[in-house]
Amino acid sequence: SQTIHQWPATLVQPVGSPLSLECTVEGTSNPNLYWYRQAAGRGLQLLFYSVGIGQISSEVPQNLSASRPQDRQFILSSKKLLLSDSGFYLCAWSAKGNQPQHFGDGTRLSIL
């Protein structure tokens, strides 16, 4: 069966520090991959998606970037974190075509 792993679960970082959140999927190949940010009362906002290795699409302008160095690995990064980057970040995968997305457990990011 397919599984999705995100880490770390919780992260506290100072303003201006770099960020790297990792997401990996097991049990499937060539998935679509997604990064979302969930804010209280604002639902989930799609940040990036990827349909293949090295293919990244950004949905909203921001201080973050994403990369997909391997088929089942999706990384969310920042060179310098801002206070506004605080939030709950979710990674998701789906099979190709009209398939539901499956979510990881999320990372709670706090910027001090």
Added chain:
Amino acid sequence: AQSVSQHNHHVILSEAASLELGCNYSYGGTVNLFWYVQYPGQHLQLLLKYFSGDPLVKGIKGFEAEFIKSKFSFNLRKPSVQWSDTAEYFCAVNARGATNKLIFGTGTLLAVQP
């Protein structure tokens, strides 16, 4: 641009009460519709989905949703809620295509009192 509206932000019910959570979307083309649920301390999981066919879809744990195309709605229902249904519920829509991008509503927090 696509958007999803969930009008009930916070719902409080007693056990055995009936539930209906509203969801409306805006998009002119063909869509897939989803309800996701997030129980306290757990990850987001799929409750039910509509792709085509019978507009009344049944999901896990006794939930169902009805797609009414003329109203651009996909309301979630359950005849009798339980305390274990306490969770946050998200409606989502995607336009059919290769990227499968989901647009989520802002969520409805359901609290069921025993």
